[in-house]
Amino acid sequence: MVVSDSNRTLRVCALYPDLLNIYADRGNLLMLELRCQWRGIRYQQTNCLLGEPLHSSQHDLIYIGGGQDRDQLLCARDLVQVKGDALRAAAEAGVVVLGICGGYQLLGRSYQLSPQQEIQGLGLLDAVTVRQPGPRLIGNVAIDINMDSASGVSWPGPPDRRSHPDSASPRLLAGFENHGGRTHLGPRQAPLGKVVRGFGNDGRSGFEGAVSGSVIGTYLHGPLLPKNAWFADWLIATALRIDPAQLAPLDDALEQQAHLAARRAAGVQ
Amino acid sequence: MRSREPPSHSSPKDQPGSALPLPSAIAAARLAGALSKLRGGGATSVPGVVLNRLRPDAISLLAKRLPQGSVVVSATNGKTTTSALAASILQRQGVSLVHNSAGANMPGGVAASLMQAAGRPARVGSHHKIARQLGLFEVDEAWLSPLVEQLSPSVVVLCNLFRDQLDRYGELDAIAERWQQTVTAGAGAKAQLLLNADDPLVADLGRHRDRVLYFGIEDDSVALQSLGHAADAKRCRSCGAAYVFDAVYLGHLGRYHCPSCGQRRPQPQVHASKIQLNGVESSSFTLTLPHGAVRVELPLPGLYNVYNALAAAALAGALQAQPQQIAAALGQSRAAFGRAELLTVDTRPLRIMLVKNPVGANEVLRTLALQQGQHDLLGILNDNVADGRDVSWIWDADFEALAGRVRHVICAGTRAQELALRLKYAGVPTSAIEVCEPIAAALAAAAANRPPAGQDQTLYALPTYTAMLQLRSLLVRRGAANGRWS
Numbered sequence: 001m002v003v004s005d006s007n008r009t010l011r012v013c014a015l016y017p018d019l020l021n022i023y024a025d026r027g028n029l030l031m032l033e034l035r036c037q038w039r040g041i042r043y044q045q046t047n048c049l050l051g052e053p054l055h056s057s058q059h060d061l062i063y064i065g066g067g068q069d070r071d072q073l074l075c076a077r078d079l080v081q082v083k084g085d086a087l088r089a090a091a092e093a094g095v096v097v098l099g100i101c102g103g104y105q106l107l108g109r110s111y112q113l114s115p116q117q118e119i120q121g122l123g124l125l126d127a128v129t130v131r132q133p134g135p136r137l138i139g140n141v142a143i144d145i146n147m148d149s150a151s152g153v154s155w156p157g158p159p160d161r162r163s164h165p166d167s168a169s170p171r172l173l174a175g176f177e178n179h180g181g182r183t184h185l186g187p188r189q190a191p192l193g194k195v196v197r198g199f200g201n202d203g204r205s206g207f208e209g210a211v212s213g214s215v216i217g218t219y220l221h222g223p224l225l226p227k228n229a230w231f232a233d234w235l236i237a238t239a240l241r242i243d244p245a246q247l248a249p250l251d252d253a254l255e256q257q258a259h260l261a262a263r264r265a266a267g268v269q
Numbered sequence: 270m271r272s273r274e275p276p277s278h279s280s281p282k283d284q285p286g287s288a289l290p291l292p293s294a295i296a297a298a299r300l301a302g303a304l305s306k307l308r309g310g311g312a313t314s315v316p317g318v319v320l321n322r323l324r325p326d327a328i329s330l331l332a333k334r335l336p337q338g339s340v341v342v343s344a345t346n347g348k349t350t351t352s353a354l355a356a357s358i359l360q361r362q363g364v365s366l367v368h369n370s371a372g373a374n375m376p377g378g379v380a381a382s383l384m385q386a387a388g389r390p391a392r393v394g395s396h397h398k399i400a401r402q403l404g405l406f407e408v409d410e411a412w413l414s415p416l417v418e419q420l421s422p423s424v425v426v427l428c429n430l431f432r433d434q435l436d437r438y439g440e441l442d443a444i445a446e447r448w449q450q451t452v453t454a455g456a457g458a459k460a461q462l463l464l465n466a467d468d469p470l471v472a473d474l475g476r477h478r479d480r481v482l483y484f485g486i487e488d489d490s491v492a493l494q495s496l497g498h499a500a501d502a503k504r505c506r507s508c509g510a511a512y513v514f515d516a517v518y519l520g521h522l523g524r525y526h527c528p529s530c531g532q533r534r535p536q537p538q539v540h541a542s543k544i545q546l547n548g549v550e551s552s553s554f555t556l557t558l559p560h561g562a563v564r565v566e567l568p569l570p571g572l573y574n575v576y577n578a579l580a581a582a583a584l585a586g587a588l589q590a591q592p593q594q595i596a597a598a599l600g601q602s603r604a605a606f607g608r609a610e611l612l613t614v615d616t617r618p619l620r621i622m623l624v625k626n627p628v629g630a631n632e633v634l635r636t637l638a639l640q641q642g643q644h645d646l647l648g649i650l651n652d653n654v655a656d657g658r659d660v661s662w663i664w665d666a667d668f669e670a671l672a673g674r675v676r677h678v679i680c681a682g683t684r685a686q687e688l689a690l691r692l693k694y695a696g697v698p699t700s701a702i703e704v705c706e707p708i709a710a711a712l713a714a715a716a717a718n719r720p721p722a723g724q725d726q727t728l729y730a731l732p733t734y735t736a737m738l739q740l741r742s743l744l745v746r747r748g749a750a751n752g753r754w755s
Contacts, residue, residue: 018503022435026498027664030694068440074509139658176659178435222661226690254693257686257704265652265684 008240009042013059015083016075017047020102023178025065027223028100031232039248050074054083056090060239064103066221072102076119079106084122091124096239097215100224104209104217105129105181125210125217126186138178140266141198141220143208146171172196173228174262175220185210192218197266214238227262229255291330294323295384314373317381328376329419331383332404335367339404339420340584344428346629347577348374348407350569351428353605354581356405358598362590368405372606375409379416382406410444414451421456424587426463428580430470431520432501433626434657441501445470453478463583465576466537467522469512470502475535484583485537488544491572492516492523497631498665507532519572520628539583541575548640549609549620556582556596563592566600570609571636573629607737612750615716618727623737625656630666637729643676645728647715649708649736650680650688656733660684663691672696677718679703681711682736708739
């Protein structure tokens with residue numbers, strides 16, 4: 001049953017949207033905003049910038065995008081020193097924390113830029129990122145996130161067959177990756193998914209991203225949510241602490257076409 | 270053409286002793302070019318690529334023969350138009366140009382232009398003409414360093430750096446660093462620099478160097494309300510504090526200062542003021558040069574073209590052209606290949622406006638929004654290597670400017686679906702959006718879907734780079750466009 005949405009508000013906090021926005025992170029926020037609005041869910045976005053305190057109890061979803069090295073360095077210090085405690089409290093309280101690309105790296109424990117320089121991360125994910133010599137990992141990517149048992153996360157069941165003709169296929173996220181860092185997960189850290197096409201965390205392990213409770217990190221941009229509208233809805237529902245099936249259905253014909261095109265670009269039919 | 274990785278810096282002097290003599294290498298490269306043409310290849314740079322492989326020092330040897338030397342133009346956006354405008358001014362001055370006018374701006378394209386010219390003077394012209402031969406090269410931003418080293422240009426014009434094809438170029442800061450090394454060491458250190466004062470990343474290149482001339486806009490009436498979303502370079506490169514923008518003209522171009530260390534936009538010696546933008550048709554402005562001011566009526570639209578004209582004027586001025594001559598030539602100029610070019614398809618006017626990165630797209634969208642009425646669009650989004658495989662950038666461009674202004678839009682190209690989705694989320698009603706991947710079919714459908722009689726019949730095509738080439742070659746085959754792709 002679809003619940004009435006008129007009295008709901010999705011409260012999103014974007015961290016450093018002025019600096020961590022390089023791979024069109026704005027598209028992700030726009031997806032969340034409009035998909036709420038079209039359902040009558042109020043959308044409220046707070047931008048939390050360098051030096052500003054974060055109030056963990058005032059948000060349902062915290063978003064961290066990616067930036068250039070210099071900007072990422074600026075944000076890393078601030079993230080750990082100014083906002084670290086609040087982010088840990090938010091994660092413990094079940095607030096959805098989504099880090100993409102640079103944001104994902106900062107959710108991990110550390111990012112080693114060179115043998116001499118290591119940036120401390122938040123440690124919300126048991127992941128360590130190392131910049132190694134060698135080419136950046138760049139290209140279209142598709143991952144299968146049907147890994148409920150490993151992550152402890154329950155992804156939604158097959159969606160409406162009429163609007164999602166591929167519902168029998170595995171749960172795929174499609175996107176684009178472009179990262180110099182290689183991310184290595186700790187032995188008990190669940191990845192977000194298995195790489196179907198592309199490089200993933202380190203180009204070797206066959207895994208992509210990481211997820212712990214309500215904290216999710218991934219290298220998939222492109223941006224991620226326009227190419228995977230179902231995942232945007234899963235985030236909205238999880239942040240609102242309702243079942244995704246309770247969200248009012250939308251006309252997703254163009255969304256579905258864009259998803260399939262992004263999968264094709266990655267070489268997955 | 271635009272498909273190869275930026276260079277690993279091998280010195281052209283590392284010549285093996287067994288290298289072919291230059292004339293033989295040129296002959297072999299010509300043959301390769303002719304064969305490639307026979308097989309239907311359209312790339313202008315094929316003979317140049319072959320020549321560079323046979324003689325890695327060919328560019329520097331051929332450039333040394335140019336009596337007036339070379340000048341180089343680079344930027345993320347506007348290099349083709351800027352050099353086309355500079356060419357039109359200089360040609361009216363009687364300068365004979367060696368110019369990569371088709372936009373092949375990597376070493377292959379530059380070498381191809383040089384070798385083409387190497388066989389030309391004997392046939393074409395008088396002694397006078399040879400004596401006035403000048404190389405005018407637009408250069409891909411990632412190739413600036415090796416090409417400056419080989420060309421030893423007398424003037425280097427640097428216009429802007431915007432985020433563009435991150436999968437191919439990498440981050441802006443990294444390019445700015447490379448440019449800094451290029452203009453302070455080796456051949457680049459000897460060149461005169463013409464820099465855009467309004468771009469903090471570019472202006473900084475002249476801070477610790479002499480022989481620098483700045484150009485910029487001095488007109489707050491064309492300023493935007495605030496920095497747009499696609500703005501980069503928002504922080505002072507000296508101290509890291511956020512710049513204060515007193516005026517934003519385009520992307521992160523504007524009048525800025527650092528409240529912390531006092532760094533500020535240099536005062537431009539060449540500037541545009543009293544700017545008037547006339548929709549998609551034209552623009553006009555007062556051009557001030559160190560040796561006089563003049564009114565320019567530019568038959569190209571948008572503030573971005575005012576910037577292009579300003580850079581071209583600064584270059585021509587540095588090469589001794591007079592303000593009146595510059596204004597006259599700019600007034601007669603035409604749109605470069607696929608850049609606001611006006612053609613006709615099935616009796617409908619078709620204006621092609623290349624879009625390839627967020628800031629460039631924003632200027633096109635801003636210009637379109639200036640034009641009255643509801644628009645018919647053909648958006649073509651490709652994700653080939655030369656476009657950037659990553660199509661994220663369309664989410665950074667402000668397609669919202671078109672919300673409420675689109676009568677009908679067809680989305681085409683390899684990633685047509687993503688463009689359609691972007692337009693939906695920008696506020697274009699889905700009933701106005703059609704998806705048709707193949708460009709030929711999309712063009713036919715777009716041309717046939719006419720607005721009611723009495724309304725503006727113009728169809729606006731917004732293609733990415735390879736989409737623009739495909740669209741143009743379709744139009745050439747239909748006889749609607751000149752195949753200036755010589």
